Amino acid sequence: MDDIFEPGRRRAARIVRVLLPAVLPILLCGIFLMAITRTSRDTIAKEQTTLTQALENGAVYTYSLTGSYPESLSKLLDEYHITYDKEKFIIEYVPNGSNLFPMISVLPRKSGKGGLI
Numbered sequence: 001m002d003d004i005f006e007p008g009r010r011r012a013a014r015i016v017r018v019l020l021p022a023v024l025p026i027l028l029c030g031i032f033l034m035a036i037t038r039t040s041r042d043t044i045a046k047e048q049t050t051l052t053q054a055l056e057n058g059a060v061y062t063y064s065l066t067g068s069y070p071e072s073l074s075k076l077l078d079e080y081h082i083t084y085d086k087e088k089f090i091i092e093y094v095p096n097g098s099n100l101f102p103m104i105s106v107l108p109r110k111s112g113k114g115g116l117i
Helices: 008-066 073-079
Strands: 089-094 103-108
Touching: 008 073, 008 089, 008 103, 073 089
Parallel strands: none
Antiparallel strands: 089 103
């Protein structure tokens, strides 16, 4: 039977003892979920940077060999066997003529497999 005149410290300790087993797993799951989300975002950013560098390097290499930049994205991807997850990224490739560096943008999709949250 609860004593209505129970001292404050004793009552607080009892409440903590009762609630801690329920709150601790929820807190740990929240921390774990935040860590996974952050790691996922970091991984996608690194993949985006690597894909952009691969496309730019392929374009520069083609220019150094042939004197012109690739005419299309598909040609660039085929020549250098560059693959990427089309469900994660959208690539925008805009040629600016044969002797001007093309505009290359790699954008993460907002939803889908591995997309940003």
